[in-house]
Amino acid sequence: MAEIHVTPLGAGQDVGRSCIIASIGSKNIMLDCGMHMGYNDERRFPDFSYIVDGNLTDHIDCVIISHFHLDHCGALPFMTEMVGYNGPIYMTHPTKAIAPILLEDMRKVAVERKGETNFFTSAMIKDCMKKVIAVNLHQVVQVDNEIEIKAYYAGHVLGAAMFHIKVGTQSLVYTGDYNMTPDRHLGAAWIDRCRPDLLISESTYATTIRDSKRCRERDFLKKVHECVNNGGKVLIPVFALGRAQELCILLETYWERMDLKVPIYFAAGLTEKANSYYKMFISWTNQKIKKTFVRRNMFEFKHIKPFDKSYIDNPGPMVVFATPGMLHAGLSLTIFKKWAPFEQNMLIMPGYCVQGTVGAQVLGGAKKIEIDRQTVEVKLSVEYMSFSAHADAKGIMQLIQYCQPKNVLLVHGEGKKMDFLKKQIQTIMK
Numbered sequence: 102m103a104e105i106h107v108t109p110l111g112a113g114q115d116v117g118r119s120c121i122i123a124s125i126g127s128k129n130i131m132l133d134c135g136m137h138m139g140y141n142d143e144r145r146f147p148d149f150s151y152i153v154d155g156n157l158t159d160h161i162d163c164v165i166i167s168h169f170h171l172d173h174c175g176a177l178p179f180m181t182e183m184v185g186y187n188g189p190i191y192m193t194h195p196t197k198a199i200a201p202i203l204l205e206d207m208r209k210v211a212v213e214r215k216g217e218t219n220f221f222t223s224a225m226i227k228d229c230m231k232k233v234i235a236v237n238l239h240q241v242v243q244v245d246n247e248i249e250i251k252a253y254y255a256g257h258v259l260g261a262a263m264f265h266i267k268v269g270t271q272s273l274v275y276t277g278d279y280n281m282t283p284d285r286h287l288g289a290a291w292i293d294r295c296r297p298d299l300l301i302s303e304s305t306y307a308t309t310i311r312d313s314k315r316c317r318e319r320d321f322l323k324k325v326h327e328c329v330n331n332g333g334k335v336l337i338p339v340f341a342l343g344r345a346q347e348l349c350i351l352l353e354t355y356w357e358r359m360d361l362k363v364p365i366y367f368a369a370g371l372t373e374k375a376n377s378y379y380k381m382f383i384s385w386t387n388q389k390i391k392k393t394f395v396r397r398n399m400f401e402f403k404h405i406k407p408f409d410k411s412y413i414d415n416p417g418p419m420v421v422f423a424t425p426g427m428l429h430a431g432l433s434l435t436i437f438k439k440w441a442p443f444e445q446n447m448l449i450m451p452g453y454c455v456q457g458t459v460g461a462q463v464l465g466g467a468k469k470i471e472i473d474r475q476t477v478e479v480k481l482s483v484e485y486m487s488f489s490a491h492a493d494a495k496g497i498m499q500l501i502q503y504c505q506p507k508n509v510l511l512v513h514g515e516g517k518k519m520d521f522l523k524k525q526i527q528t529i530m531k
Contacts, residue, residue, distance in 0.1 A: 105273060105299050107510060110147035111135060112172070114516040116305055117455050119173045120147040121275070121512060122161075123301070125268040128248055131164040132264070132275045132301070136175030136207075138429055139457035141217070146176040149184050157186040163244045166192040166233075167277020168261035169200040169342070171207055178204060181232055182225035189244060193252060194235045195260025195382045199342060201230050202374055210430050238262065253292045256280035257490045258343040259378065259385050265295050273299040274504055278513070281496030282314065285350045286379070288387040290492070292504050300506035304514030305453060305491040307522035321348075321486050322355050324447065328482075329363045329418035333445035336481075338433035338460065340426040342375045344451050344488050349405055352420065356404040366408035368423040368432050376401070408432075413439050426452050428459040437463075438477050441470075446481035451488040494522055501526060 103126045111118030117137035123130045129152075136145050153160040157180070164186070166174045174196070180186050192200070204226045211217045221229075236242055242250045247269060252262040257278045264275050274297045279290040311317070328335050339345040345367070352365055379386065408421055413436055423433035437459070440446045454460035462470050463483055470477050492500065501509060509526055511519045 103269075103271065105271060107299075107301065108152060109512060110149070110151060111137065112513045114512075114514065114519065116453060116513055116515075117172045118145070118147055118176070119167075119277075119513060120176065121301065122152055123266070123273060123275070123299075125266070125271050125273065126247070128162045128268045129160055130248065130266060131161050133167055133173040133277065134164060134175075134177045134180055135170075135172040136179075137455075138172060138427060139455045141215075146179050149180065157184055158188045161186060161188055162248060163188055163250075164190040165250065165264050165266070165275065166190065166196060166200070167255070167264065167275065168192075168258055169196045169203055170258065170278065170340070171203055173277060174200050175204065175207060178221040178225045178229040181229045182221055187232060190233045191236050191242065191244075191250060191264075192233055193260045193262050194237070195378065195385055196262075197230065197233050197235045198381070199260065199375070199378055201226050203342075214430075236262075254288065254290060254385075256283070256287050256290045259287070259382055263290065263292055265292070265297065272297040273301060274506065276300070276302045276500065278303050278305070278490070279492055279496075279500070280490045281492045281499050283387055284314070284347055284490070285389075286346050286386050287490075290500065292500070294503065294505055296505045296507070298506070299508045299510060300501065300504060301510045301512055302497055302500065303491065304497060304511040304519050304522055306487075306489065306493045307497070307511070307514050307518035309487070309493045310495050311487060311493045317486060317488065318351055321449065321488070322351070324449065324484055325352070325420060326355075326359070326361075328445070328447040329361075329420065331445055332418050333443075333447055333481075334418060334440050335420045335447045335449060336433065336436050336440055337420065337422050337449045337451060338424070338426050338428050338437075339422050339451060340424060342378075343490055344426070345422055345424075346375070346379060347488060347490075348451060349402055349422065353402050353404050361404075363418045363420065365405045365420040366412060366422070367402075367405050368408035368421055368436070410435075427454045427461070428463065429455075434459060434472065438472060438475070440481055442478045442480050444480045444482070447484065448481055449484045449486055451486055453489055453491070494525065497522065498525060498529060502529065 106124040110120040119133040255261040
């Protein structure tokens with residue numbers, strides 16, 4: 102029996118730049134091709150020269166992208182158009198529709214605002230996406246006469262998939278990012294009992310067991326309500342797709358129920374596009390939304406209005422969702438700089454922050470932060486509330502029990518936390 106070799110070019114014990122080469126027999130499969138949000142130099146993209154000096158296409162048999170987050174697909178145009186790979190690339194239909202929008206948005210920030218060079222162009226993003234083959238869930242795709250792949254629903258974000266890959270008699274499952282608990286707009290991840298030789302699983306929240314979702318939601322609404330009641334402004338940094346829709350649905354229903362008049366804004370041109378994709382790919386959402394959809398669209402909000410930059414200095418309370426989610430650039434950072442020095446304001450961080458980002462510094466308790474050669478005093482209150490769409494330790498264990506792999510490999514997490522989870526997994530796999 103040939104061995105399965107795994108080479109992480111990123112996200113081995115880190116969150117960012119997911120890119121894993123799995124070698125099964127004579128076949129090499131690239132799982133994700135992401136960028137790292139914590140770096141602005143060449144470390145941002147995977148180092149492809151590590152696996153091959155010559156032609157990438159000769160070495161890699163196919164590329165599989167699990168979902169549209171940039172730490173999983175952000176280096177794809179760089180690899181296809183600048184390094185030169187023209188073999189097959191697979192992803193789901195929603196991922197193929199949404200990835201180019203996020204890639205273009207990121208390119209604009211890097212090139213037009215930060216003036217970076219050696220970056221892919223808009224035309225390169227379009228050319229790259231032309232090479233992509235979109236797959237349906239549970240569709241068995243024959244890549245060549247040996248490789249067979251099949252996608253399963255992963256929750257997490259719209260279009261996210263886990264992939265079951267078979268080469269001859271051997272198989273592996275790559276989870277990408279997944280969520281084992283359904284939420285307000287997506288269902289839970291699901292896979293059948295495929296008993297692969299290897300399960301490669303993300304482990305972002307390897308040591309966390311989350312409290313009940315209802316408690317977290319109540320806590321979130323209470324804090325937002327108290328802050329605006331006291332005349333404060335609430336900043337919620339999010340990525341344009343995913344948690345954003347989740348929290349918008351939550352606030353929208355609460356505002357309606359409590360008959361609140363304080364304005365809620367969403368700052369991102371991307372969101373209108375995002376919501377239209379949610380409408381288009383309604384079959385990827387959860388049952389409740391599909392049922393409600395006949396009467397009204399859950400993604401058309403009555404209380405949430407588009408944000409204009411001039412509103413930053415408006416007096417009085419407001420709630421603003423702004424991108425990006427880790428406060429590493431863009432509008433959320435601009436608003437943060439303005440609102441941070443005032444203690445009646447509040448920052449709610451709903452997701453994971455990579456080391457090195459302003460978000461991570463604030464969550465670490467920093468009271469003074471250097472941003473663009475300016476010192477910002479942090480006086481607003483800072484709340485971390487995990488509305489993350491990743492599986493927690495319980496969810497990861499659940500998936501292992503579902504799919505019953507012979508071996509498990511943890512990626513996309515922090516080394517120390519993985520050690521803890523490894524011990525837990527060993528107890529159920531004996």
